[in-house]
Amino acid sequence: MYKALSRSILSAIPITALAMTTTLANAAFGPAAFASAEESTPNYWGFIDSSGKLAIEPKFLSVRDFHEGLAAVQISVKEGDASTSEKWGFIDKSGKMAIEAQFDEVHAFSEGLAAARQGKWGFIDKSGKFVIEPQFDDADRFSEGLAPAAIGTLRWGFIDKSGHFKIEPNFKSAQPFADKRAAVLFGDGSNSYTFHISEDIYDVRGGRWSYIDKEGQIVIDSRFDAAGLFSQGLAPAAVGANQGTNQPDKWGFINRDGYLTIKPQFNSVHAPSEECAAVQFGTWKKIGKGHRSWIPGKWGYINLKGSTLIEPQYQGADRFSEGLASVLVDQKYGYINKKGKMVIEPKYRATGEFHEQLAPVQP
Numbered sequence: 001m002y003k004a005l006s007r008s009i010l011s012a013i014p015i016t017a018l019a020m021t022t023t024l025a026n027a028a029f030g031p032a033a034f035a036s037a038e039e040s041t042p043n044y045w046g047f048i049d050s051s052g053k054l055a056i057e058p059k060f061l062s063v064r065d066f067h068e069g070l071a072a073v074q075i076s077v078k079e080g081d082a083s084t085s086e087k088w089g090f091i092d093k094s095g096k097m098a099i100e101a102q103f104d105e106v107h108a109f110s111e112g113l114a115a116a117r118q119g120k121w122g123f124i125d126k127s128g129k130f131v132i133e134p135q136f137d138d139a140d141r142f143s144e145g146l147a148p149a150a151i152g153t154l155r156w157g158f159i160d161k162s163g164h165f166k167i168e169p170n171f172k173s174a175q176p177f178a179d180k181r182a183a184v185l186f187g188d189g190s191n192s193y194t195f196h197i198s199e200d201i202y203d204v205r206g207g208r209w210s211y212i213d214k215e216g217q218i219v220i221d222s223r224f225d226a227a228g229l230f231s232q233g234l235a236p237a238a239v240g241a242n243q244g245t246n247q248p249d250k251w252g253f254i255n256r257d258g259y260l261t262i263k264p265q266f267n268s269v270h271a272p273s274e275e276c277a278a279v280q281f282g283t284w285k286k287i288g289k290g291h292r293s294w295i296p297g298k299w300g301y302i303n304l305k306g307s308t309l310i311e312p313q314y315q316g317a318d319r320f321s322e323g324l325a326s327v328l329v330d331q332k333y334g335y336i337n338k339k340g341k342m343v344i345e346p347k348y349r350a351t352g353e354f355h356e357q358l359a360p361v362q363p
Contacts, residue, residue: 043349047071047095047358050324052335052344055358056095061086066356067108069093070126075101088116090128093358099128110141113161121149123163132163143176146214154193158182158216167216172207173197179230179256181211181219200229200271200319201236211235211258220258225250229271234261234304236269236277253277253306262306267296270319276301276309276338278317278325299327301340310340321353335359 046058047066062074070090077087089101090109106124107115113123113131122134123142136159138150146158146166157169158177172193173185185207187193193206202209208223211230228236234253237260252264253272267282281297300312301320316328324335324343334346335354352360 043362045073045360045362048344048361050322050354050357050359055093056091058361058363063352063360064106064108065352065360066093066358067110068112068126069356070098070109070114071358071360072106072108072114073101077101090114093356099124099126102128107139107141110143111145111161113142113147115139115141115147123147123161132159132161135163140174141176143178144180144214146177146182148174148176148182154187156184167212167214173202173204175202175229177214179233179235180213181230181235181256182214183209183227183229183235184212185209186223200231201269202227203238209237220254220256222258228269230256231271231273232275232304234272234277236271239264251279262302267294270317272304272319274320274323274338276303276320278319280317281312301325309338310336318351318353321355322357324354324359326351326353326359333361 044058045060045063046054047056049055060073060075064072070092072088073091074086074088076084078084087101088103088106089097090099092098103116103118105117109126113125115121116124116130118134120134121136121139122130123132123139125131136149137152140148142161146160148156149159149169150156151169154172155169156171156174157165158167158174160166171184172187173195175183183202185204187207190206193204196203203226208225209227210218210223211220213219224237224239226238233255236251237254238250250264251266251269252260253262255261266279268280270278278299279302280299283295283297284292285295287293298312299314299317300308301310301317303309314327314329315331318326320338323337326333327336327346329346332346333348333351334342335344337343348361348363350362
C-alpha cells in the first residue's frame with residue numbers, strides 16, 4: 001500500500017478568490033448543468049424510469065435527484081405585479097408539486113430534512129415548514145446526524161438537528177459525513193480560493209483537505225490537493241502540487257486510515273459506488289528530449305482493488321446508481337449496466353443519477 005504524504009503548503013498558483021460549495025446529491029441540473037454535453041438553447045428537465053421511458057414530462061428549469069420520495073425542481077413563479085421569478089419547490093413521483101415553489105435555492109432531502117434558502121439558509125421538513133430557521137450563509141445536507149453549515153465567508157462547521165453547532169465553524173469548507181469521515185478544508189494563509197466541488201469530488205486552489213470524525217478530531221491528517229466522499233471504505237484523493245496541471249495523474253484512492261490502496265494514476269475520478277468507480281485514464285507522451293505531455297484519455301470503470309472492470313471508452317462517465325451509470329458517447333448521454341452494455345441509448349443533452357427508480361434527463 002502507498003501512504004499519502006503530508007505537505008505543509010501548495011505550490012504557488014495564481015488563483016481567484018471564490019467560495020463555492022455544491023454537492024452531487026445536492027447538485028442542481030439545469031440549462032447549464034455540469035453534465036451538459038453541449039451548449040445550445042436551454043431545454044426543460046424531466047425524469048425517466050430505468051427502462052428509459054419518460055415518467056415525468058420535461059417542464060422544469062432545473063432539477064435535483066429524487067431522495068426520500070421527493071425531488072427539488074425549479075420553475076417560474078408569477079409575482080404580484082405580473083412579473084416572474086425562478087423559485088424552487090419539490091415534486092412527488094407523479095410529478096405533482098408537493099411543496100410549493102417558494103425558495104431561492106434548496107438541496108435534496110436527507111434524514112427527513114432539506115436545506116432551503118430564503119435570504120439565509122435553514123432546514124425544512126416535508127411539509128415545507130422551517131424546523132431550523134434560516135440563519136446560515138450556506139448549508140449542505142444532513143448525513144449521519146450532522147450537516148455542514150457556514151456562518152460568514154469561509155467559516156464552516158457542523159450542526160445537529162436542533163440547529164446548534166456540534167463542531168465549531170473553523171474550516172474554510174466542509175463536506176457531508178460518510179463512513180464517519182468528513183472532508184474539511186484548511187487554508188494555506190493566502191485567503192484566495194478557487195473551488196470545483198461536486199457531490200463526490202472536492203478540488204480547490206488555496207487550501208488542503210483533511211478528514212475529521214464526528215467529534216471534530218482529525219483522523220486523516222495528510223493534506224490533499226483534492227479529496228472526495230468516502231464510500232465503501234474508500235475515498236478519492238489527489239496528492240502532488242498543481243494537481244490537474246503539472247501533475248495530472250495524481251488521483252488515487254485512500255482507505256479510512258489514510259493509506260493509498262489504489263496508487264495515484266488517474267486524470268480524474270468519481271467516488272466508488274456499487275463495488276466500482278468511474279475513472280479517467282491518461283498517458284504521458286514524449287514530445288522531445290527531456291519533455292513530455294499528458295494526454296487525457298477515456299473514462300472507464302475499475303473495481304475496488306484497482307483492476308479495470310469496464311474498459312476506457314467513454315468521453316465522460318458518472319457513478320453507478322441502482323445498477324446503471326450515465327456515460328457520454330458522441331456528445332450525448334445514455335446509460336450502461338455493469339457489464340458495460342448500453343441499456344438506454346445515448347440521446348440526452350444532460351443526465352443525472354438514478355434514485356428511487358427515476359433519473360433526471362434533459363432531452
